[in-house]
Amino acid sequence: MKIKTLIKPFTFSAFAIAILVSCTDLEIEETDSIISEDTGDFTFTPLADPASSLSDLYNKVGGDFQGQDNIYALNEVTTDELLVPTRGTDWGDNGVWRQLHTHTWNAAHIFILNSWNTLNQNVFRATEIIESNPSTAVVAEAKFLRAYNMFFVMDFFGSVPFREVTEGPDVDPRVLSRMEAYDFVMQDLTEALADLPTTGPDLTKTVKATKQAAQFLLAKLYLNASVYNGSGTFDPTDMDAVIAAVDAITASGFAVESDKNYFEIFEPTEDTETIFFLRSEVAARIWNSLHYNQNAPDNTGGGWNGFSTLAEFYDKFEGDPNSNYAGDGQEERRGIVWDNTNANDLNLGIGYGFLIGQQYNSDGTMLKNRQGGPLAFTKEIPALVGNTEVQGIRLLKYHPYDPIPDTGDDSPLIESFRRHQIFFRYADAYLMKAEALFRKGQTAEALAMVNDLRSKRDNTPALTSLDETSLLDERARELFIETWRRNDLVRFDQFTSPWSLKEVTGDPNKNLFPIPEIALLSNPNLTQNPGY
Structure with missing residues (x-):
């Protein structure tokens, strides 16, 4: 399976190339704003239909996170959880997959560039929506989506470029430090909370931003604060904030699933764990791993064997x-x-x-x-x-034989029975709370929580003790290929540790990806991360 077979035909169109260059510098697209033809003059015209633009942004974010490359690859293939070995000539792809596994990437790596462009573009599109005088509900959802995308820019790259909608393409975007970006994301989520809807487990609501989704992302922020502020120390106040955010989610009715088996959680049907999902295709989560001769009734061509x-x-x-x-x-x-x-x-x-x-x-x-x-x-x-x-x-984890949900012929819930990728899950939140208790020295309480979750998974015996290794391993067992492994390894200071077939270890600079070369050339306010 070659990467080129997985990229849609329009990727290399003139229009797409124009967007690629402009997004690196976060320039404003003429389709979204009016750019004066006079030299140096720029006028932002609010979007005509911010609610429609918000729907488009949901779809774009879902598409950006559904692939096997770019954002997903940076989160998973860079870890001990996934690798893409070359089999014959299949999956060679000029070494891009091997570079991720061995931590030998550089600032020209295509997945790093694509992730930078995509995430920053989403941040700007959300800003356009927010600044177009929409309803308070639309503002709240747009702030959540801006926070979601900026979180990953901050997590991947440290610094974050930011362009105001009132700034034209002649203005180099200012650059937020990692802590400034942290505060920005925190403010967006805090402000959004007041106007986001409350929900419990409900397929009609968890497909959009809610208070519970915002609380989940807040918990991620607080749990990783020691990474983002560079202290390396888990502040008890931050851990208390993690616990409070998870408790708020629990109070809304979410719980570790006990009535279904583990893999049924990932079917597009109701469960007690899904806090936030998008209508993202899960085909890449299925077929990129399966062999060519493994197939299903609607996919007789088999898998991609990667x-x-x-x-x-x-x-x-x-x-x-x-x-x-x-x-x-x-x-x-x-x-x-x-x-x-x-x-x-x-x-x-x-x-x-x-x-x-x-x-x-x-x-x-x-x-x-x-x-x-x-x-x-x-x-x-x-x-x-x-x-x-x-x-x-x-x-x-997602399965080609998942049942099609009986939602009626005109149901808007799930346009395709495989367009249901979970991004925030309660078991993750539950383990975040357990980790926060552990970081506060409340090991017995944390162990009890971990064993309570394990008791919901068949044939999973209780642990007799809990330390950093067993806690990280428990997150691995529960959350594999759910896009959080790199984040966990960095927080536990294990991302640069050795594992099989990994040639480079111990370089703390690898905890951040490099700023793409083209971004540095287009915005002099950016500074390359150390070690690149």
């Missing part, structure tokens, strides 16, 4: 270290591989979670690889290049 996990990450889970078949003692979150001993079971075919060993078809027959040999995924990946098409454990 994304895998490390053996050491798989080993964080309970169960047989070399098998994930039914009855091998694995905890629920590690998933299951259905084999032909379950011939009378209707759940045959593609398994759930971590797929290792022989894979089977829906009729119970053994699947084969393209050479006619057994389609049996190996635990170990010997190298980042030169692999066979069956090496590496595959991950599957």
